[in-house]
Amino acid sequence: MTTTNTLPLTSAAAVQDTPKATAEPRWVKWTLVGTALTFLTLFLILPLMVVLYGAFEAGMQVWWQAVTEPDALAAIRLTLFVLLIVVPLNAVFGVAIAWAIAKFEFRGKTILISIIDMPFAISPVVVGLIFVILLGSQGWFGPWLAEHDLRIIFAVPGIVIVILFGTLPFVARELIPLMQQQGKEEEEASLTLGASGWKTFWYVTLPNIKWGLIYGVVLCNARAMGEFGAVAIVSGRIRGETNTMPLHIEVLYNEYMFTAAFAVSSLLTGLALVTIVVKSWIEWKDERKKTSSTAR
């Protein structure tokens, strides 16, 4: 999942004044660019256009009605509520585990890092199933939960749990390599000068990892708002109660209310585009910092 994209600036500059022997003829270049763009148009740009066209085809008023009708509002509210719990929890976890891994030596570190990656490999559908089996009314802890009047599956807590599972790696995956690379000299200096552990974290570590943390949070947020397969199993699809935005879209689509489905989709698409812009911007900043520091 490494998405760091180092130094295209230098390579772009190199292309211009390269001798012919290490460049392709113009027609080859433009054929390659054209093929790549056709491929990306078919798979990325057209789907994006379809959503926006479907959402606004019938006019702003219809769009507005679709996103403000009670069930849509309930789905938006639920999705935001889940994000407010999931993203901070996984951010705290990411910082904690990156601190433990980057600042200390212990056995089993590689195994721990591989375990964090597990949610990327496990199908979201299997994630949902796991929690239905454990916490559902017929599950292992079902009777105990029923006794204490706790409802997790087919209710909001179940949705929160499966999304926590699915988005667990994002912040940790960004921060572990970053903090490993930064080492611990700065923290040691701060502690030697008499600062407390918390103070060191707030004033030394946190500013250093700020952008990595934001990057991880943005990715975690994007995945959390769109989680579908796992939520589909544990939510029970109770309208206005346990339908997140993606589930609401599915319901609308299956009821042939295409315009409404695309209208709600356009909100998530907007958030996805914001995610991409923020992500590209952080990467661009990172690149500039790298090139300026190597130039110095």
Place this chain on the structure above:
Amino acid sequence: MRTAALKPVIPGFGLTMGFSVLYLSLLLIIPVAGLILFTLQMSWEDFWRAVSHPQVVASYKLSFLASFIGASINAVFGTLVAWVLVRYRFPGKRIIDGLVDLPFALPTAVAGIALVTLYAGTGWVGQYFEPFGIRIAYSQIGVVIALTYIGLPFVVRTVQPVLADFEKELEEASAALGANRLTTIRRVIFPAILPALLTGYALAFARAVGEYGSVIFISGNLPYRTEITPLLIVAKAEQYDYHGAAAIGVVMLGAAFILLLLINGLQWWASRRG
């Protein structure tokens, strides 16, 4: 003197490690182990019957074959996109570069309804295939389309940094020694990006095998023909057949672990080469 030397030991190991391990155990390790234990309660015959039902076997074939084709398409076109983004300048490059991440950022359900609308017989793209008798939506081709879409960023994003870091001098040396451009690409550049390419391929494949949201709309979910394995798990869970669902889930979990090991091995190889 002694206390001063001891002081700068970084605090918080107990707290951060304790919290991390507790969090991982409660959320990840115990639940996954729970699924495995749950299937261990089944008799071998029941387990085997659930995982080898012809309908389920048909779904494995589709899921793995379509993921394989999708990942292969991405290996070819992903490398091409990475090459074009690193080596050439053209208008709109920055925007295109950002858009590659769309399948990571766009919710899969949104992608699903967009793809089916686009590739259905009346859709913007599907209408040009319909007259030739080619049905994309509600066929296996549709499944491949969705799985290609979902795996698109992986190959691009693993190959791109390797290509960007690649030393131009090696290409120049190869050209100076008399190799033509194609030979240089085949013998010098391709071996350098191969570990990254295979890592991206495996990541795209792993993601595709478990994918649900972007596929179910375009596939049409016809039994024995266009049902993917994750769909069968959902169907069984909705009918409260938890044992049947868990048995298939364990098969998918096994496949996921094997792929994870493979990816770790590939990444280790790639880092040793780099």
